[in-house]
Amino acid sequence: MSPHSPSRPHTTAPLPFDPRFLGEPEATPSMGAEATAPARRRGLLDLEAQFAFFRSQHRHPVNAAAHALLTWPILFTNLLILHFLPLPSPVDPALALALAYAAAYLAVDRRAGALAGLLFVAAWAASRALAARLGFGASWRLVLATQLFCWPWQFLGHGLFEVFLMEPFLIFLQILNKLFGYEPYPGFCKNVDKKVEALLRESRELEQRKTT
Template sequence: MEAKRRWRGVLDLEAQFAFFRSQPRHPVNAAAHALLAGPILFTNLFVLHFLLLPLPLPLDPALALALAYAASYLAVDRRAGALAGQLFLGPWAASRALAARLGFALSWKLVLATQLFCRTWQFLGHGLIEKRGPTVRELPEVFLMEPFLIVLQILNKLFGYEPYPGFSKNVDKKMEELKQRKIN
């Protein structure tokens, strides 16, 4: 029951966005996350093209992951979710073409170098700049929702986008509740 309630909370967009925005974000760390989340996700999809899992044809593991992310994002918000879903399906197609062209021998080197570079900057951002990283308990939210929350924050800052009227006010209230819990 606890796990079911927890996963329902992962898809609670107001709570997730409030938590995301309430985290101390140094501009360098925020920029690193915004710039490096894409290459990390791309190389995750890229390497999955070489896994041999018993999935029904033509569903490869990379497509299954891209569709799962897209479906999750559509579940929390249709408009921004559709955009974020496209930001997974486009790279899936590109990673499939690149994997076919490079082959495994060269692909794993590209994936390793990219992951090491991007993850190192993210860990440095959390450890040296923020002095705090996500806890193990927060990892489902980080891996599933953070790419979407980055897109949502960009849409909100650049275009004033809200999934529905009053969303920002509700998020601000939840952020205040989070601050109160930290104080007490």
Template sequence: MTPSGFLHGDVNRSPPIPVWSFSSSSASSSSSRSIIAIPTTMRKPPLPPTRPQSCNRPSPVIFIFTEPNFRTGGLKRKGRPRQTSPCATPDKSTSPSPKQTPSSSPATMAQSGGGGGGVLDLERHFAFYGAYHSNPVNVFIHALFVWPIFLTALLLLHLAAPSLHAAAVGAAVYGAFYVSLDRRSGAVAAVLCFLCWAASAALAARLGYSVGCKVVLITQLFCWTMQFIGHGVFEKRAPALLDNLVQAFLMAPYFVLLEILHKFSGYEPYPGFHANVQKLIDAKRKEWEDKKAKKRT
């Protein structure tokens, strides 16, 4: 085999290509053949795989499946990364399912307490107290007589408590609890608690033990009688203190204040508060009415 010349291609792109020729002879025929040797540097690279025309998706994507990590609050990898074709449809059995949210129906919210639960759940506290005070006349009676009960209770602590600071501690606990529920309305309630403490201290110093105890007794009896009338005649439901004594005593002054602020100024601790609370109250009252109907039957 001997080189017989060069095959000149495009002079701008590639050098001349050597052409090798050889001859063979046999008894029957004689022929001459040529072989073109193409260098490997001139061979065209393989074309990239083409995508079907019906596929409009971008290049292949690596999917990394994750699942919620409830211990750290983030996400953790599940399994090994997997590369799929651009036109492949995801497998429903392995694809991550969307996060399921709990039902927001009034009955479910009533069972869970409306908010996040706990001692500082304002919606739950307000809905509990509101379920026992839905009649306007009963609410008005409580607006008149709840704060006098609180005032005379502090007066009784000034007169009969063994510690001189018992009334101050009681007023501070109420005020701090209301501020922790809502800063703005809680601050107003805390100021009222302080004013009640100051007024009770002045009354205790002026009236003395004997007259002061009589004032406390008369005021407490009158105010509680009016509230029981409001529940028995208008609300037609037992007071909240029969079901939860501590919660009823804690929330009564603040409930009255929030009702007054909402009625005269449209105040809400946050947007949608009263709408959410009303749903909880309706659910609680429906549950109470169902239990009452079962007892009758």
């Protein structure tokens, strides 16, 4: 490297550059695990970017535990109250919501998405049975108490769209990874680790610029 080359932040062990993080064209791997990765996805379907951002924002164990414990109860009580909407009998908004979530998760990963979709269908069946048992009055009080308790934690540093749609699946994916070493395709976790480091490095540099 020329002595006049632009200076770079000093690190003892620089991470390999991941062009996908910046949305640039990625070199085609010649061999190895990353060669089996699916085609590059963007936006909401970019599971690597979604999971990397999720992990970078949930590094504290208390924060991660709060989201893991409180996100799914919110969704379950959403299904519960939908059973009481005054709609024609063939229409089931709770089932429609559960299937919409299942379809979204299948779009980003077929195996974990299928399992998460089954959990949503099971949650729909359980909420339907609970709604029939409790009736509207008791169900509404349960929903209100759950939502008032859980939402303040969910909004702490997060936007509504990220929490409401993708966070349940990202939490589920993290549990599968921690307990069983699951990854949607070989090299997924390695790429996510690179993106997490890049996000954290960018955040640290931004904080340094603010203090100088």
